[in-house]
Amino acid sequence: MIKAVIKRSLPGFDLNVDFSVNRELLAVLGPSGSGKTMTLQCIAGLTKPDEGRIELNGKVLYDSEAGINLPPQKRKVGFVFQNYALFPHMTVTENVAYSIRHLPITEVNQKVERLMNIMNVIPLAARYPRQLSAGQQQRVAIARALAPDPEVLLLDEPFSALDSQLKERLELELLALQTEYHGSMILVTHDLAEGYKLGSQIAIYQAGRIAQCDTRQKVFASPVNRTVARLTGVRNLMDGMVTRLDGPFAWISIVAWEVPLKACLSPDSGLVPGQKVTVGIRPEYVDLKQAEGENVLPSRILQAVEGISSVTYRFHVQSDQQAKHYINATISKSNAVCLEDGQICLLHFPPENLIVIPASNG
Amino acid sequence: MTDLYLAPLWISLRTVITATFVTFFIGIAAARWMARYSGRLKSVIDGLFILPMVLPPTVVGYGLLLLFGRNGPLGQVLLNFGTTIVFSWWATVISAVVMAFPLMYITARGAFEQVEPNIQDAARTLGASEWRVFWTVTLPLAWPGVAAGTVLALARSLGEFGATLMLAGNIPGRTATIPVAIYFAIQAGDKSQAMVLVGIVLVISFAALAAIAYWKGRTPRSRGFLIT
Numbered sequence: 001m002i003k004a005v006i007k008r009s010l011p012g013f014d015l016n017v018d019f020s021v022n023r024e025l026l027a028v029l030g031p032s033g034s035g036k037t038m039t040l041q042c043i044a045g046l047t048k049p050d051e052g053r054i055e056l057n058g059k060v061l062y063d064s065e066a067g068i069n070l071p072p073q074k075r076k077v078g079f080v081f082q083n084y085a086l087f088p089h090m091t092v093t094e095n096v097a098y099s100i101r102h103l104p105i106t107e108v109n110q111k112v113e114r115l116m117n118i119m120n121v122i123p124l125a126a127r128y129p130r131q132l133s134a135g136q137q138q139r140v141a142i143a144r145a146l147a148p149d150p151e152v153l154l155l156d157e158p159f160s161a162l163d164s165q166l167k168e169r170l171e172l173e174l175l176a177l178q179t180e181y182h183g184s185m186i187l188v189t190h191d192l193a194e195g196y197k198l199g200s201q202i203a204i205y206q207a208g209r210i211a212q213c214d215t216r217q218k219v220f221a222s223p224v225n226r227t228v229a230r231l232t233g234v235r236n237l238m239d240g241m242v243t244r245l246d247g248p249f250a251w252i253s254i255v256a257w258e259v260p261l262k263a264c265l266s267p268d269s270g271l272v273p274g275q276k277v278t279v280g281i282r283p284e285y286v287d288l289k290q291a292e293g294e295n296v297l298p299s300r301i302l303q304a305v306e307g308i309s310s311v312t313y314r315f316h317v318q319s320d321q322q323a324k325h326y327i328n329a330t331i332s333k334s335n336a337v338c339l340e341d342g343q344i345c346l347l348h349f350p351p352e353n354l355i356v357i358p359a360s361n362g
Numbered sequence: 363m364t365d366l367y368l369a370p371l372w373i374s375l376r377t378v379i380t381a382t383f384v385t386f387f388i389g390i391a392a393a394r395w396m397a398r399y400s401g402r403l404k405s406v407i408d409g410l411f412i413l414p415m416v417l418p419p420t421v422v423g424y425g426l427l428l429l430f431g432r433n434g435p436l437g438q439v440l441l442n443f444g445t446t447i448v449f450s451w452w453a454t455v456i457s458a459v460v461m462a463f464p465l466m467y468i469t470a471r472g473a474f475e476q477v478e479p480n481i482q483d484a485a486r487t488l489g490a491s492e493w494r495v496f497w498t499v500t501l502p503l504a505w506p507g508v509a510a511g512t513v514l515a516l517a518r519s520l521g522e523f524g525a526t527l528m529l530a531g532n533i534p535g536r537t538a539t540i541p542v543a544i545y546f547a548i549q550a551g552d553k554s555q556a557m558v559l560v561g562i563v564l565v566i567s568f569a570a571l572a573a574i575a576y577w578k579g580r581t582p583r584s585r586g587f588l589i590t
Binding site: 044045046071072073075077078079081083085086087088089098099144145147148 | 478480481483484485486487488489490491498499502503
């Protein structure tokens, strides 16, 4: 269990975060320069916060009021650096054994072998880091960080330099590692899919603040504001107003749209008629209909970007008014038969996939 | 006669070895301290450390003479212990150390600053004390630079003339190092002694240069952790 309240000011940047992680993996998502790495450095003791308190399994690592600031050596925090930071003058074995040299030799050997086995690097034991591929270096870096039995493992964008196949394989290994390693993990990433796959908890960073920190289902299903929605991949966001509530449904009129949208609400949404809201939907959830109906809107295709198994279209919503609305829709190729630029389609917004955010939340 | 003929070589060798040894340690200590120090006086201290390199050696020598002379602050202290170092063999060592120190310091500091901070931080998060980080990570990774600095310091102490002459003088068999002896041999018209000493200096200097080239060539990509 790690509890952290961190405040740190730099010229033009202000980090101010407050979160806690149990024995699970917290994925920290956010754009570059939002303070993700600095948070890890503060936890590891490599950077000193200006104010705050960091507690790891009941042990205080940093407390500005009590004047406590343990050096990194005493924190039992494992750190996997973005560029791996292996010791270039030591072999793989020496790298992994670095932190446990004071133990009896048989114990060191056992431990190193066990870790190298978990991370699949035993055949590389005698090599130097410069003789390893990026993925291999990554594995060695994780094995090395785990050797002193850290109480929390911090991973700073560990997969950002890897090609996508290797990345997927290492993501699987990291998931598997969670059965071997029972401490907390914090993974910093700017890759949405990676964060979702690996993190049971997700913290969304925005300009030095945590915009939302919750379970991944909660963060992705009900983002607290537009920023979180955008950062979690909700690319279609429309402003509107609640016109009518009916049991679990709400009718929302969207500015400049002729048809109101029907949306499913969570029981605790607390919306009232007349309230201004933002309605969002992920491009993947927009589908095509053959006939007019509820939540169906005619739109013209402006642009198509073809992916491997799906096509992402940019639609221009047809309306009488001047205002221009665009909708992005990612449509599986099996459904996207022969759509052409300029064609008018009927877009359908399934009520259960609409995300309704009260406008007061920004 | 032969004794006095080769005496400058033995004096110089002893001076160079002692001075390089001393310079090596205080240079590394100063470099490591300054590589991590970030106080307000950083540039002032840095300037002071490098000063002997930019000042004329005779000026440095005069400064040392004022410091270690009978009325100088350090000279007084030494006098209380019943000794003086001016015009003694130790004066040649002190002059050589002071003149060679900036080269060792600059080179070693550059080498320490080149070592990637993340690698040292990694060692810290792995529980290594600052002392261990320095000896097992920073110094080995900075070694080519430190070695080059040592060779430069060695060459500089071998060639030291101005400050040595001011502080140690030219006492044959006691303080006359090779450069000083060459100068006075030529003054006195003793060309054969000058030639012998010049030959010796050439050999030592070439050996030093070869050593630098060897070290530089041997560690082409010791920091090969960057992704290719």
